Amino acid sequence: MRGFDAIRTGGKTTASSLRRIDSKPRHDRSKRRISGAVGFALPIAFLAVAFAGVCRASDANTVAVGGIQAKIAYCKDCHGPSAQGYDGYFPIPRLAGQQTEYLENQLRAFIEHRRTNNIMFNVAHALSPGMVSALAENFKGLNPRPIGGAPTQFVAQGRKIFQDGVPDANVAACAACHGPEATGSGPIPRLAGQLYPYLIKELVNWGKERGQNPTKPDTSAIMSPVAHSLNKSEIEAVAAYVSYLK
Amino acid sequence: MKTIGAQLVLQTAVLAIAFSGACRAEDAKASAVASKDVQAKLAYCEVCHGVSAQGFHGYYPIPRLAGQQTEYLENQLHAFTEHRRTNNIMFNVGHVLSPAMVAALAADFHDLDPKPLGGAPRGLVATGKRIFEEGIPSGNVPPCASCHGPDAKGNGPFPRLAGQVFDYVSSKLTNWDKERGQDPKNPDTSAIMEPIAHGLNEAQIKAVAAYVSYLE
DSSP: HHHHHHHHHHHHHHHHHHHHHHHHHHHHHHHHHHTHHHHHHHHHHHHHHHHHHHHTTTSSOOOOOOHHHHHHHHHHHHHHHTOOOESSSSSSOOOOOOHHHHHHHHHHHHHHTSSOOOOEEEEEEEEOHHHHHHHHHHTTOOOOOOOOSOOOGGHHHHHHHHHHOOOTTTTTOOOHOOTTTTTOOOTTOOTTTOOOHHHHHHTTTTHSSOOTTSSSSSSSHHHHHHHSSSSSHHHHHHHHHHHHHO | HHHHHHHHHHHHHHHHHHHHHHHHHTOGGGGGGGGHHHHHHHHHHHHHHOTTOEEESSEEEEEETTOOOOHHHHHHHHHHHHSSSOOOHHHHHTTTOOHHHHHHHHHHHHOOOOOOOSSOGGHHHHHHHHHHHHGGGGBBBOOOOHHHOTSOOOOOTTTOOTTOOOHHHHHHHHHHHHHHSOOOSSOOTTTHHHHHHHHHHOOOOOOOOHHTTOOO
């Protein structure tokens, strides 16, 4: 209960309490995890080390412009040329226009195994704090059109759920936290223009992907009951609605 | 010593919540609603209002409900559904609640006592304290304490302000007559605050909001 209190005080307190809990054993565990998946991780790790080398050469908190541009190009290989998201083997989320605090939180969540995603663990692991901030700032400034593709017949129902929630089923209105135009706020992500299949995958698997480190509870706990209360057709509807928002 | 004290308080709080839950199951008012339905509804409220109902910074500042006066909470839920207070999200939330559920929720929130969310500018607190306790006689602003109480705990229809979210209080006082008392055929207690909110300037609003936001 007390842990959650800290979470609910918003991103700043969350970030500082996370820093406070940071400890060596966790770092050790991360290393073991890498060696376990070394075959898969190696090419990415080489790339990451190569890029990281460029920025580490100067200072941990300031990053060379060339280093940032190279890293952005690397992110866009998967997240789309304007970071509008990409329907790869997995649906790969839109980063464009995302809240900087949310992006930074998620990159830390991958590293700390709070959010499970092996590819993003390896990506994030090589980023200096200065690089993380620079990337988040850069993605926030992008504003490409949504990639679209969601079934348009779900949009009207999705709009209703987003704006009003489903009070009878104890589903809170998405708009209360994500904003009436789904732009997000601080630690709360922008959903406008997010990929339809990505949103479905996240909402369906929330409890299996987020908040996975019991020693480090995080803001993902807020969404847990909401994701759980939505049924499949409601998830599809709300995902379709926000995927078209600009 | 301090740590032991804090632990003791925490344990007592946990015990208190456990016992109050046990008593409430037999409470006459709440008896019309199943306890599991109340718990599910509470969890739903707390998605936005904070896990201990201490308030939350969503897209909008979302108010603290913990420790709030039951009469005020019930009044506000009615105000949303009767369009006396404009808030589309809360209209939909309030619309599906039975009177027994409203009573059960209000009683539950009243009993919660988490720490304030904090975060207001500390530099404003001293000015805010003076306004809260003495008002601004030259501006015809009465002391807030005269209705909300010296500890800002409120009383019946007068809301508790202690620990309320800073930017929530600021935004309410700034927009009072655009959000409250919106049904001319159904005037309500919000009319009392209208000239006071009007009499406070922006700096005074921020100061008083900062002061009450830190009160426990």
